[in-house]
Amino acid sequence: MVPETQLDTKTQLSIYRTMALLKANDERSRLVIKTGRIVMPYYSYRGQEVIPSALCANLRDDDYLCTIYRGIHDMLAKGLPLRALWAEIAGRVDGTCKGKGGPMHLTYPAKGIMVTTGIVGSSMPIANGLGWASQLAKDDRVSVAMFGDGASNIGAFHESLNMAAVWKLPVIFVCQNNRYGEHTRYERATSARQIADRAVGYSIPGLRVDGNDPLAMYAAAKTAVGRARAGEGPTLLECMTYRFHGHVYGDNDSYMDKAEKAEAIQADPHNRYRAQLLSAGVATETQLAEVEAIIEKEIDDAVNFALASPFPGMEEMTRDVYGALA
Numbered sequence: 184m185v186p187e188t189q190l191d192t193k194t195q196l197s198i199y200r201t202m203a204l205l206k207a208n209d210e211r212s213r214l215v216i217k218t219g220r221i222v223m224p225y226y227s228y229r230g231q232e233v234i235p236s237a238l239c240a241n242l243r244d245d246d247y248l249c250t251i252y253r254g255i256h257d258m259l260a261k262g263l264p265l266r267a268l269w270a271e272i273a274g275r276v277d278g279t280c281k282g283k284g285g286p287m288h289l290t291y292p293a294k295g296i297m298v299t300t301g302i303v304g305s306s307m308p309i310a311n312g313l314g315w316a317s318q319l320a321k322d323d324r325v326s327v328a329m330f331g332d333g334a335s336n337i338g339a340f341h342e343s344l345n346m347a348a349v350w351k352l353p354v355i356f357v358c359q360n361n362r363y364g365e366h367t368r369y370e371r372a373t374s375a376r377q378i379a380d381r382a383v384g385y386s387i388p389g390l391r392v393d394g395n396d397p398l399a400m401y402a403a404a405k406t407a408v409g410r411a412r413a414g415e416g417p418t419l420l421e422c423m424t425y426r427f428h429g430h431v432y433g434d435n436d437s438y439m440d441k442a443e444k445a446e447a448i449q450a451d452p453h454n455r456y457r458a459q460l461l462s463a464g465v466a467t468e469t470q471l472a473e474v475e476a477i478i479e480k481e482i483d484d485a486v487n488f489a490l491a492s493p494f495p496g497m498e499e500m501t502r503d504v505y506g507a508l509a
């Protein structure tokens with residue numbers, strides 16, 4: 184583990200920049216849907232920004248990421264360009280998948296973003312496949328599988344952990360435990376006291392970490408990445424966090440515990456980290472405000488770029504689709 188004090192200023196600020204980008208991008212996404220500028224299914228990650236921001240600060244561009252429908256934060260942290268993101272979620276030709284994937288099926292191999300999946304639990308076996316490829320190619324890349332607490336009850340989770348352990352695959356299984364799977368609370372659907380305990384069944388390290396604390400998250404990720412890169416095998420990280428909104432945009436979230444939700448929003452990890460950086464003298468208010476203003480401009484540019492980009496033509500209907508048509 185890296186003691187907090189050893190995290191240099193540059194890394195602390197870089198993690199903050201990513202967190203601020205993710206927060207602003209989520210807020211803008213909900214605004215464009217609300218105002219009808221873009222129509223899309225949207226799974227807000229607000230509240231969960233720390234996890235990919237701190238984790239990706241330990242990754243290389245050529246490391247692999249497999250994520251889920253609630254994963255735009257993961258992809259932005261891994262380096263997905265804003266213009267390509269916004270054009271894709273708006274269904275335009277300049278998007279990562281020429282507008283044919285939409286917000287739930289983004290890919291961007293140039294930054295190692297290999298798949299976004301809506302099939303709960305399927306990020307894990309795909310990350311194993313990528314991990315196996317790296318192992319065979321001896322390219323010391325690390326593969327990260329992002330998934331939720333609910334996904335840890337799917338068979339593919341258990342099969343993937345077992346296979347990765349047996350073959351010592353360079354995979355990090357990152358569970359973003361936001362306490363809900365769709366509309367069901369963790370305790371109602373999950374037998375394990377904590378998901379990290381499930382690592383014991385596969386004789387791999389399993390760690391529950393405060394996924395809202397950038398320094399703790401950075402340290403846990405550093406250890407897991409180092410282990411994977413050194414050929415020592417997989418790690419399961421259970422990152423404790425909270426989903427600020429309902430499962431999907433438009434969900435009235437009446438099933439969420441109101442007091443608990445209010446408390447989580449009150450303790451917003453973004454605001455807390457920002458205040459910490461100021462009080463520790465890592466940055467000044469002017470510096471952080473400048474970072475935030477630049478981010479807003481970058482998002483303005485990306486939204487305008489996306490809306491000016493054309494929709495794909497009919498000739499794109501069958502192009503790039505797996506399986507040849509006669």
Ligand SMILES: Cc1ncc(C[n+]2csc(CCOP(=O)(O)OP(=O)(O)O)c2C)c(N)n1
Nearest residue numbers: 253301302303331332333334361363364365
């Ligand atoms: C195999 C499969 N089963 C069920 C669903 C329906 N479903 C979509 S999201 C979801 C909840 C998953 O919760 P969790 O893994 O905690 O992820 P979160 O949405 O909280 O990030 C379910 C059950 C699905 N998409 N795929």
Ligand SMILES: [Mg+2]
Nearest residue numbers: 331332363364
């Ligand atoms: Mg969940």
